[in-house]
Amino acid sequence: MGLAFTLVSVGDVSKRILLGRKLRSSQLGETLLPKRIALPVFASDALSSVAYAPDEIFIMLSIAGASAYAFSWKIGIAVALVMTAVVASYRQTVHAYPSGGGDYEVATKNLGVNAGVTVGSALLVDYVLTVAVSISSGSQYAASALPFLSGHEATFGAIMVLVLMAMNLRGIRESGTFFAVPTYLFMVAILGMCGYGLLRLLNGSLPDVESADLRLDAAPGFEGPLTTFALLFLLARAFSSGCAALTGVEAISNGVPAFRKPKSKNAATTLFLLGLIAITMMMSVIVLAKQMGLKYVDPLELDRLTNADGSPLPAGYDQHTVIAQIARGVFDNFTPGFYLVVTVTGIILVLAANTAFNGFPVLGSILAEDGYAPRSLGSRGDRLAYSNGIVFLAVMAIALILAFDAETTRLIQLYIVGVFVSFNLSQLGMIRHWTRHLKTTTDPADRRRMVRSRLINAVGLSFTGVVLVIVLITKFTHGAWITILAMIIFYIIMKGIHSHYDRVALELAADEQDKVMPTRVHAIVLTSKLHKPTLRALAFAKATRPNVLEAVYVDIDAAATNRLLDEWDERRLDVPLKVLHSPYREVVRPIVEYAMEIRRANPRGVVAVYIPEYVVGRWWEQLLHNQTALRLKGRLLFAPGVMVISVPYQLRSSQIARERELRGDERVKAGDLRRGRVMRSSSSKGQIQR
Template sequence: MGVGDVSKRILLGRKLRSSQLGETLLPKRIALPVFASDALSSVAYAPDEIFIMLSVAGASAYVWSWKIGLAVAIVMITVVASYRQTVHAYPSGGGDYEVATVNLGRNAGITVASALLVDYVLTVAVSISSAAQYAAGAIPALIGHEATAASVAVVFLAALNLRGVRESGAYFAVPTYLFMVAILGMCAYGLTRLLVGDLPLAESADLTIDPAQGWDGPLTQVAMVILLARAFSSGCAALTGVEAISNGVPAFRRPKSKNAATTLLMLALIAVTMMMSVIVLARQMSIRYVDPHEIERLRSAAGGVLPRGYEQHPVISQIAAGVFDGFPPGFYFVITVTGIILVLAANTAFNGFPVLGSILAQDGLAPRSLASRGDRLAYSNGIVFLAAMSVLLIVVFDAETTKLIQLYIVGVFISFNLSQLGMIRHWTRHLKQTTDPAMRRRMMRSRAINTFGLGMTAVVLVIVLATKFLAGAWITIIAMGIFFLIMKSIGNHYAMVEAELAADEQDKVLPTRVHAIVLVSRLHKPTLRALAFAKATRPNVLEGIYVSIDAAATNRLLEEWDERNLDTPLKVLHSPYREIVRPIVEYAQEIRRASPRGVVAVYIPEYVVGRWWEQLLHNQTALRLKGRLLFTPGVMVTSVPYQLRSSQIAEERGTREDQRVQAGDLRRGRVLRDNYETDRDRQIDA
């Protein structure tokens, strides 16, 4: 095993056979943290965004916080109820993309796919950037290096996911469950203290907030509506990640759709409980929270300016500090697991993006390499592509969550709307074909749920576009358009290639003649082997070709050719400018022009070596020549390998790898017990 193979095995683990795909499927207890970590982690920033938006009118506007949270919760429950219908109707994992494509057409499906791809990239960028901000607050050395820390975290997550869905899910399950315990436990304890009248105020409770410019003074009805709409659209960040379960149904154990629907329900109940509890506690503890870039709007109780370098802690941090005022370990536990979950929240995208990419590749809308599973049966190319795009976004925006959040949720609500419209058409079409009364009632109930969901998500989409478009959402729209055009172009390319490659009767016609040429550099064993192989194919014409760049070497070759009395003619192509490739290509083209219905067969002797650095010393001219000849119509290129002694190194390395005893070989009957124990002992000794 080479150095590269050893490194790959350390990073990814041992290879898995395709037949082991069933062993990687997820039970509900693992699927919940794998697919729901993004939606659950939004508790760490969605309430903050609500308070930031309301703070532009001063602390008095915080009275609307719980009502905004309740509106967001209603939308989330509606969306989850709608997606429960989707996972039952379309359990193949296409999710919104499949629903839109089947019921609304190809362009609608590509639009949904574009929206989801952009949103997945933003999910990783926002979550990791937020975690980097938390880390910089706890570790001063990271201040100013948030983008670097976030990029490292993305690479780390990608490496974990390359090890496979099930194995990565085990890594993420414990931190996600700890986050649930931390937030729910903190909120339960805080609400208990509220009921007994023992809940302390937050550290920022004695501060005042100056209204933003243009928002001071009594608000008109229109201004109040705009304010609440902005707060609501920011709070809807809590809905991101909900759609990932519908895209990941194939990763669930059987019954897949039932388990996915149950996981969706658990996600909704937990997320709504956590978010509403945090908002209520923040309001009762009189938290004051503004945009970090407008910290100067915070004033002391006497109206004075806060000291230079004042640090505003996130909402959850302030709640934890107050609730656990006499128990510091509780505070540090909450803050630690919150920072971890923000990193792991990106795992939802790392599971959804590759699956969606593989489906798009199968439909001819994305490079087919995205549909290939890696050594650990994960869609490795999709994982790497997502990581690269996310790192690029993090670097461009310098890991500033406030800027990235403005690009967020636009794409996901576009997919929500098209998905709900597609489901309505789905139920309407099936109702026309169904006569069973009980089944018709179930379909009508499902259609009513999707209709209500469409109405809710349409309103939210309008609000989001109206309040976030100029703040940065226009970038998301442009990115979606670019993805749309790329996928359309890829689809058109694959369609044209398929039409061009379609077989017809003319493809059976044999060439009128085969003119074979064997490239000669010297008269040695590889050349003689190539001549013998070419002769065995019985071409109409066979000749050796030598490019002359040195007269003395040419004369020696001609003499040796005559001495060996070879029955194959040798043609010398003179190259006054010492070019090797061009004369051969031009000669092949001349033969082709002289016989348009014939074929030119070019045989190229090549060395087979066993070490990577030896490849740099041989076959370079052959590689360039093949690259040129492949673009020449009517020319067939054949490599005739000659194995040098060093090639045995590679062969022995591959043989050892194939014969190596793997975990599970004894149980599957691939080796006998005595042989297994002997090989195992030999591997241990090695």
Template structure:
């Protein structure tokens, strides 16, 4: 086993057989943190965004916060109910993409696919960037290096997911459940103190928020509507990640659809409870929260500017500090698990993106490598692709959440709308043929749910585009367009290749003649073996080819050839510019042009070495030559290997490694004991 294999096994663990795929499926208790961490983690920033938007008109606008929260909760419940219909109707894991493709056509499916791919990338970038900002606030050494820390976190997260879905799910389950316990416990204790009348005010309660420029004075109906629409669209960031479960149905244990639907319901109820509790407590504790880039709008009660270096803590942090004012460990617990969950939230994308990529690859809309499972039965190429794109985005935007958040949720609401429309057509089509009254009633109810869901998500999409387009949503739309065009181009390429490669009767026609040439650099064992093998193929014409770049070496070669009295003619190609590859390629093409229906067979002797550095010392000309000849029509290239002693030593090492007893082999039944109690490899 080479050093590369050892590193891979240490990083990813032992390989899994294809028959072990069932062992990687998730029970509901693990599936919930795996697929719901993104939606649940939005509690850490969705309420903040609502208060930031309302703060534009001053603290008096906070009176609308709980109403906006209820509206966001209504949309979430509707989306959850809609996706419960989807996981039952389309349990294959295609989710929104499959629904749109089957019911609305290929272009609609590609649109949904591009929207979801962009949203998954943004999910990782936003979550990890937000976590890096939390980390920089706690660790001063990271200030100014947030992007680097975020990139490292993405790499570590990708490595964990490469070990397999079940392993990553188990790894993420504990922190996700701790986050639920922390937020619900904090809010529950806060409500108890509220009812008891001793709930303290937040640390920012004594501050005054100055309205932003243009928002001073009483608000008109149009201005108020626009303000609430902006706050609502920002709060809808809480809905991101809901769709991941519909794409991850194949990862659930049987009954897959039922377990996925149950997980969706649990996700919706928990996320809504957490979000509304945070919003209500923030309002009751008189929190004052503005855009971090506009801290100058915060003033003291006397109207004075805040001291230099004032740090505005997130909403959850301020609530925890107030609720646990006499119990500091409670505060640190809440803040710590919140920071951790923001990192783990990206895990939802690392589970959804690879599955979607594999489905797109199966449909010929993405590189087929995305549809291949790795050693641990995870879609490794999709995980790596997502990690690279996320790292690039984080680096470009310097891990600034306030910039990335403007690109968020556009893609997911595009997929929401097309998915709901597709489900409506799905139920309508089945109602035409269904005659069972009970089944028809169920279909009518499901269609009504999807219709209501389409209405709400269409309104939200319109609001998001209206309020966020100039702020950065246009970048997301361009990215979706790029993915759309790339997938269309890939699909067209695969279709053209399939037509071009379709077998017909002409493919059975034998070539009129085979002209074989054996490349010769020296008259040694590899050359003689290549000549012998070429003879065994019985070509019509066989000759050896030597490139003359040194007259003295050429004369020596001709003398040796004559002395051995080989029955194969030696063709010398003169190369005035000391090139080796070009004369051979030109000669092969010349033979091909002289006989278009014939085949030119080129035999290349190659050394087989056992050490990686030896490969750098041999076969370089052969590699370049094969690369050139691949583009020559009618030219076939055959490598004739000659094993050096180092290759034999490498085989012996592998053989010894295969028979060596490793940790865990006895438990797995891979070794037996002889009479002397010695362990012997099977």
């Protein structure tokens, strides 16, 4: 029986290459974000919605034909009003709750635990959908630009999620710096395109988009004049789809701890900038699309688009996105401008998922701290990021992308339900927060501020409440029920986790019986052969002074057993050797059964099992040693009254790992001198000392 164990982290070198060197806990302040980096980190999701929210508005309105596009700018204004109310409401939230709990903390403290768990489940689902929708939309853009990706969008999307996961595992500061450039390029490109387009509109030189000459037929059943109810329902569907522009706004309230001080003020400023930029971009795109004669339908219903003479479009007609059509028209005399807009839009759709990669891990850590999620989600990794939460989000998003084949049109129907559930409960919680504080506040200035804040949250609640009702009515049968079901499942799981932790805490609570000493300790030392690891384990077991000490050997080969017995007698060891016969050549089962037999004979005593283990230094050496020790531990851990003690024996190769670790710790790294972790030697020129 070879008992071996390896004290080597397989893949440690590759991990350092991918993630970078470890950061001390004291370096957490170095990972905090200034506003110029926080804006692209937390706002990329909401800003990127400009790339698909207008598309969804025009798709919904196209059901009634091109004449319904007259309502596009009105729907855009309605969405902008809701976004204004939501941004103003969340500015109150980040000041009142700067700890980063966001909607979850607000709902829990003001509406109760069940409301908080509901918000937590809604946000978890929304973050997963944010990644899935953004990456899927970006994959569609990539497939349009690179024909060889056509048909492989889901695979490409999964790869992009893995890339984002790796970037975020390196730490929020590094990922934020990496994503800042394309996000700012996207802002400049879209605002520049819209500004130039509106300028051309004013001087009368704005051209039409490529689809302006096409004829748009109404969907079956909508050919004639619409009744008032049908028109209102159509506008409600378009409005609910356009509200996808609001997703991502809540991420800032969940990520306040990642801001530099003053955290609340910087977060509120970032929220204001986010709202201003997003509304400007969205309204500009909608106005330009309408003025340039856009015709846009669901990609699955391209047969509703025909040439002006009624003839069908050529086979394989590629309907370009709204922004792509506007950019081609606005920059008809400047091709690089068109390519810049399309390229950065595709990039930002992929990087928009980074908002969720920053919000989800923070929320997961808070839920873990409160006992509603596995404790592992609250652990920071080598780079001070919540690594387990990042990996979990990536796995869930990849599963969703593959399940829906990266089709944005199908995924968008699942979107925004969860986020508006959290919006509503958060605003209701903030109203109760201000009401409670008004009862105890006497200062007139503070009371005026609280009344104003409560009014803002009340307006936000009324707006988001109406949107939630509209979304549920118009999207329920189109996929929103899946989101609701997922929220219910997460809710049940979270409550189950909390109940489990409560039961375990109650079970582990110390009482007077825990002071009772065992009446007897029966120690057994597992023996595979008579060598140094066995002798060391015997010596250690003797030092613990058990009531009974014996060595145990499993007989699976008669010749080997006889040799061991002869060696045992020759060395005159004062520890008896017990041989367990195993006719079926099993090693683990006889030892477990023997330990349990001893335990049954003396229920108030304990059985101490000493296992000699090898410690090796090279990863491939682990493959050359039997893993019986690990399997045996796994079985004995479930045996009541049985203690398992590992007695390591370091082989020479283990020194290699030790020296490598020491070299890694002592090596001077880039930036150590600047940060004061090393100092220059005064006695030797150019020498660095710790």
